[in-house]
Amino acid sequence: MSALGEFRSLSRSRSKAGSADDREKNRDNKAAAVFLAPWLIGLVGITLGPMIASLYLAFTDYNLLQDPQFTGLDNIRRMFSDERLAQSLKVTFTYVIVSVPLQLAVALGLALLLDRGIRGLPLYRSILYLPSLLGASVAIAILWRLVFGTEGLVNAFLAIFGIEGPGWVSDPDTALGTIIILHVWTFGAPMVIFLAGLRQIPRELYEAAATDGASRPKQLFSITLPLLSPIIFFNLVLGLIGSFQSFTQAFIVSNGTGGPSDSTLFFSLYLYQEGFTSFRMGYASALAWLLLIIIGAFTALNFWASKYWVFYND
The missing domain is CATH 1.10.3720.10 (MetI-like)
Known part of the structure; x- marks a missing residue:
């Protein structure tokens, strides 16, 4: 086998190995995303979401029964x-x-x-x-x-x-x-x-x-x-x-x-x-x-x- 053929063969084997590694990394990333999803949903829905809402309400007049009315710095x-x-x-x-x-x-x-x-x-x-x-x-x-x-x-x-x-x-x-x-x-x-x-x-x-x-x-x-x-x-x-x-x-x-x-x-x-x-x-x-x-x-x-x-x- 010529030197050029050996080089091509080696390149193909490395490419296959790299593709396998990429697929493995993708599977790991997907698994990590699945396990992190409940925490991220809780963070956004239970912590960050209410915090942002309360920050807005802090500048409003809101009695829980009617829509909030923006009042600026009155509070x-x-x-x-x-x-x-x-x-x-x-x-x-x-x-x-x-x-x-x-x-x-x-x-x-x-x-x-x-x-x-x-x-x-x-x-x-x-x-x-x-x-x-x-x-x-x-x-x-x-x-x-x-x-x-x-x-x-x-x-x-x-x-x-x-x-x-x-x-x-x-x-x-x-x-x-x-x-x-x-x-x-x-x-x-x-x-x-x-x-x-x-x-x-x-x-x-x-x-x-x-x-x-x-x-x-x-x-x-x-x-x-x-x-x-x-x-x-x-x-x-x-x-x-x-x-x-x-x-x-x-x-x-x-x-x-x-x-x-x-x-x-x-x-x-x-x-x-x-x-x-x-x-x-x-x-x-x-x-x-x-x-x-x-x-x-x-x-x-x-x-x-x-x-x-x-x-x-x-």
């Missing part, structure tokens, strides 16, 4: 004179600033206790995680209202010592505090994440520190917290996002009113009232975008500040 102007909006922001910020650090502190403290290798660790971990599964449910919120009611378990316990407790959920000074306690009680999820992070810290570091005479508090602040800072940051971001969106607890405890005296008027609850009680869906859509901006700003602030206190072990 945004109304925010600056809305006293209940200001109250809802005050309540929400207070709730977030107090409850998130408290929950993380309790979760980290219990994780440190469980990390000591106590017997029955899986059982204790399951028991302590249980409140996280129940804390945001309607049933637990109803139970919480009964516990802190005028004749609830808390006041029954105080009565043993001759103390007459107030109606915790009906007192404007204490109602928000009961919801903060409920949020702190659901420490299970961050606790499990902290516990997983603690298990990744090399024991040799503690042994070396103990040999050098470092006390347990010194080891905590010099070894544990710095190496655990990425986990703390992760839980902090998730906690902030979840707390800003809290709704069920305040709705059940206050019977959907945000009372007493708007002391439990969370932002999400006020948004619900505007949209589905007062039928001002246009204004509610504007409030939803304001909440998105607030959460985005806090998240961005946390990511910016993380470079000063989060240490990654490369």
